[in-house]
């Protein structure tokens with residue numbers, strides 16, 4: 001299926017509400033979100049600003065999708081459109097985030113386009129990840145702020161969101177640990193299906209899963225094994 005150019009064509013179709021995105025996200029969204037177009041799903045975006053993304057998402061998902069937008073600025077309340085919900089609160093407030101998850105979740109897609117500071121992105125992820133559905137996507141925009149000291153970032157800054165996301169790579173692979181003390185199995189190994197790093201955007205897919213199996217298949221017969229996870233001190237994959 002050829003993806004539509006809904007997102008790439010949207011800037012030329014905006015009205016008087018300003019949209020604020022990096023241009024290359026639009027092509028990523030057209031490709032990555034094609035399976036979600038017109039779907040009756042549950043969506044959350046953090047960060048409203050002038051409200052330009054509200055009609056963009058609403059036009060993509062269609063009238064039956066449930067769309068929630070949140071911002072810290074009470075003026076954003078006025079930007080709610082029919083069929084959407086605007087909530088006002090701080091994306092670094094766990095109580096507020098838990099309430100959003102309970103009253104509007106679970107979500108199929110979550111986009112963090114809020115304040116882009118390290119503690120905001122990390123706290124939002126920690127408290128909204130449990131409200132993401134199996135097969136859902138958690139998208140963090142503008143992760144270049146991980147390299148900006150003014151946002152709490154910096155190159156290899158341990159408290160940056162990019163370093164946090166790199167740590168998720170380790171958690172996803174923690175099935176395969178040979179170091180139960182320094183690198184123990186993490187519960188998120190059962191939850192993370194994949195992590196995509198784009199320029200300035202990180203996408204974490206939730207996929208509830210059993211410990212992975214290796215298969216050998218021949219003559220139409222499949223043998224399944226978890227030895228990849230169980231045997232220690234390996235020097236060969238076989």
Ligand SMILES: C[S@@+](CC[C@H](N)C(=O)[O-])C[C@H]1O[C@@H](n2cnc3c(N)ncnc32)[C@H](O)[C@@H]1O
Nearest residue numbers: 019020047048049053071072090091113114115
């Ligand atoms: C980049 S703009 C959002 C742009 C919008 N999503 C779009 O695509 O046009 C960032 C927004 O995040 C909001 N914001 C900043 N800090 C926040 C926080 N701690 N909690 C919630 N929203 C916050 C700002 O008020 C601002 O409206």
